[in-house]
Amino acid sequence: MAENKHKIGFVGLGYAGFPMACLFAAKYPVVGFDLSKRRIAELNSGVDHCGDVTREEIQCMLVNGAILTNNISDLQDCNIFIVAVPTPVDHKNRPDLSYISAASKEVGSILKKGDIVIYESTVYPGATEEICVPVLEEVSGLKYNEDFFVGYSPERINPGDKVNTPKNVVKVTSGSTPETAKTVNELYSNVLGKNLTFPASSIKVAEACKVVENAQRDINVAFMNEVAKLLNKMDIDTNEVVDAMNTKWNALNFRPGFVGGHCIGVDPYYLIELAKINGIDTRLMNTARKINNSMADYVVEKTVAKLHEKLGEDISQAKILILGFSFKENCPDIRNTKIYDVYRLLKHYTKHVSIYDPIVDSELVRNLYHVSISTNPRQISRYKYDAILLCVPHNAFKNLNIKQLCSDKGFIYDFKGFFPIDKCESLNIERI
Numbered sequence: 001m002a003e004n005k006h007k008i009g010f011v012g013l014g015y016a017g018f019p020m021a022c023l024f025a026a027k028y029p030v031v032g033f034d035l036s037k038r039r040i041a042e043l044n045s046g047v048d049h050c051g052d053v054t055r056e057e058i059q060c061m062l063v064n065g066a067i068l069t070n071n072i073s074d075l076q077d078c079n080i081f082i083v084a085v086p087t088p089v090d091h092k093n094r095p096d097l098s099y100i101s102a103a104s105k106e107v108g109s110i111l112k113k114g115d116i117v118i119y120e121s122t123v124y125p126g127a128t129e130e131i132c133v134p135v136l137e138e139v140s141g142l143k144y145n146e147d148f149f150v151g152y153s154p155e156r157i158n159p160g161d162k163v164n165t166p167k168n169v170v171k172v173t174s175g176s177t178p179e180t181a182k183t184v185n186e187l188y189s190n191v192l193g194k195n196l197t198f199p200a201s202s203i204k205v206a207e208a209c210k211v212v213e214n215a216q217r218d219i220n221v222a223f224m225n226e227v228a229k230l231l232n233k234m235d236i237d238t239n240e241v242v243d244a245m246n247t248k249w250n251a252l253n254f255r256p257g258f259v260g261g262h263c264i265g266v267d268p269y270y271l272i273e274l275a276k277i278n279g280i281d282t283r284l285m286n287t288a289r290k291i292n293n294s295m296a297d298y299v300v301e302k303t304v305a306k307l308h309e310k311l312g313e314d315i316s317q318a319k320i321l322i323l324g325f326s327f328k329e330n331c332p333d334i335r336n337t338k339i340y341d342v343y344r345l346l347k348h349y350t351k352h353v354s355i356y357d358p359i360v361d362s363e364l365v366r367n368l369y370h371v372s373i374s375t376n377p378r379q380i381s382r383y384k385y386d387a388i389l390l391c392v393p394h395n396a397f398k399n400l401n402i403k404q405l406c407s408d409k410g411f412i413y414d415f416k417g418f419f420p421i422d423k424c425e426s427l428n429i430e431r432i
Contacts, residue, residue, distance in 0.1 A: 006187065007031070009078030011103050013039060013068065015050050015262070015333060016120055016155035017084030019166045022053050023191050024082075025061040031075045032068045033106070043068050049361055051332050052159060076110040080187065083107065083132075084120040084155055086262065088336075093269045093289075095124060097131055104132045108139025111148055116175075118151035118184055122263070124270040125208040128152050129176070144176070151175040151184035152203040154210035159261075160331025172198045174206035214267035215285055220254040221264070222288035225295055228256035228432075232302075237431055239417030257416055258338040258391065259292040260327035265336050296341035299415060302432060303387055304349055310409045311386060318350045321385040321405060324392020325357040325365060325373055329416075332360045339391050340369050356380045358396045386410045390429075393418035403427050 006028050010021040013034040021032045034040055042048070044062070046055045067074060075081070085099040100121050107117055117136060119128050133144050142148050153173045158164050171188045175181030185199045200206040228238040238256055245251045259265045268285050275282040307315045327337040339355070346353045355373040357365075362375050374380050377400065384407040390397065393416040402412060412429040419429050 006080055007078045008187075009033065009075035009081045009107075011072075011075075011081060011083045011107060012085035012121075013043065014084070014086070015052065015159050016157045017082070018043065018048065018050070019052050019157055020082065020084065020120070020155070021066070022057055022061050023166055025064050025066040027191050030061070030066040031078055032066065033070070033072055033075055034068075035070065037070050040068050040070050049332065049364075050159065051359075052157070052165075072106045072110060076112075078110075079112070079115050081107050081111075081115065081117045082120060083117065087121045087123055087266075087270075088262070089266055089269045093272075095127075095270050095273050097123070097127065100127075100132060101135055104135035105139050108136045111136060111140035111142060113142065113147045116149045116151055116180060116183060118153055118187075120153055120155040122154060122210050122214075122267055122270065123207055124211060124274040125204040126274075128203050128207060149176050149180040150203070151180055152206045153184065153188060154206060156210075159333045160328060167192065168196065170196050170198050172200050172206050172209050174200040174203045176203060211267045211270045214263050215271050215288075217254075218259060218264045218268045218292060219284060219288040220252060221257065221259055222291040224254045224256045225291050229298065232432055237417070237421060239431060240421060255417070256295075258295050258327070260336045260338040261333060262335045265292070265327075265338070293338075296338050296345060299342055299389065299391070299413075299432075300345040303346065303389060303413065306411055306413075307349075307387055310411065315386075316350055317352065318386040319352040319383055319407070320346055320350060320354070320387045320389065321380060321383075322346075322353065322355045323357070323388065323390045323397055323400075323402075324394055325355050326360050326392055326394075329393045330359070330395055334360055334365055334368065340371065342389070342391060343371060354380060354383070354385075357392070357394070359394060380405065384408075384410065388412045390414045390416065390418055392416075402429070 008024050008028045008030050010017050010032040013032045021030055024030050046058045083103050085103045087100055088096045090096045133150060137144055151174060153171050156169045171192060173185040173188055175184045181199060185197050188197045231238045242255055246253055268289055272282050272285055307318050311318055322343060325337060325339045326332055326334050343353055343355060357373055358375050362373050365371055365373050385405055386407050388405060414429050414431045417431050424431055
């Protein structure tokens with residue numbers, strides 16, 4: 001298939017799909033599809049609430065002829081489909097493939113002979129060919145690897161990261177036949193550059209690559225969270241220890257913290273579920289998940305103990321301020337944020353728990369979590385707080401007069417080592 005004949009249809013225009021659609025639009029005709037009418041409306045107006053694509057980049061994309069739509073039939077002239085939809089877990093932490101199955105039905109309804117469907121959504125090894133392909137065949141009536149072909153290139157979007165962007169991060173590519181694999185790799189190479197793709201030998205290798213790399217990070221963070229609990233007990237600053245460790249050439253710069261979001265806090269469960277099916281005991285991954293999921297309880301236990309120390313037995317009237325609500329720093333993404341768990345647990349002790357996060361969408365927080373948060377510093381300056389918990393180290397907090405928000409007996413916990421240690425004493429901050 002010649003390059004000038006490619007027309008790319010993107011299915012899913014969220015954190016993963018839309019930045020890639022913008023990159024492809026500079027080289028190819030692009031039509032983007034998303035079920036959310038609100039999302040399409042905001043993108044067509046030049047706004048990306050995810051914050052990873054600028055207004056200028058969106059306008060350039062649209063000027064180049066890209067079409068963003070809620071109508072799947074607008075993609076019927078495309079011959080390459082790139083699917084980037086959520087693959088979360090359910091309430092029992094089992095893989096939820098309903099979104100990717102639904103997206104496959106949408107694509108199957110317009111699939112034609114010779115088309116290639118490339119999946120970017122994170123799945124366990126084997127899911128693309130075992131779950132998605134049968135749906136494509138059933139809906140389209142076409143035969144896999146005879147009439148249509150499939151590729152897999154795991155998304156590597158890091159929301160909020162302005163350094164490791166889609167333009168300069170290596171993309172792993174694969175295809176269901178050697179010719180398809182070559183075409184898929186050429187597509188991404190034309191957009192990213194020839195040195196920014198890594199052809200995998202099979203779709204399963206590419207699928208495994210994504211879940212394994214995130215499970216590895218989950219385990220490393222869990223180790224640091226476990227270490228932090230020990231060092232905190234001994235009044236040793238964990239972040240200072242990591243800084244000292246990093247003077248060695250092969251140190252791994254993992255630090256303790258909350259593990260939420262749509263990748264590290266989710267992807268290990270895909271491997272864990274696959275291991276169950278294959279009779280493998282994943283003790284290390286299971287333990288890492290338990291440790292990281294326990295951090296909200298740990299933070300609340302320390303906060304409550306300190307409040308009792310400061311205020312006495314009755315802390316029901318204590319005022320607490322949580323700084324940050326998104327799942328990571330300098331990013332508005334609130335999916336699977338563990339700060340909600342901190343808030344929910346603290347509410348068992350006092351009803352006076354406030355949240356301040358200037359970079360998230362407060363309406364979205366209210367719709368997803370049924371929590372009202374403040375996004376303007378004036379909204380939180382009306383009170384003095386007995387405990388301030390810096391949970392998500394947004395750069396925006398550097399200019400916050402945090403000490404002025406404390407009551408006479410109030411204290412500040414910095415759970416991420418955000419404030420330099422030499423300033424903590426003057427600001428009445430304890431690094432935990």
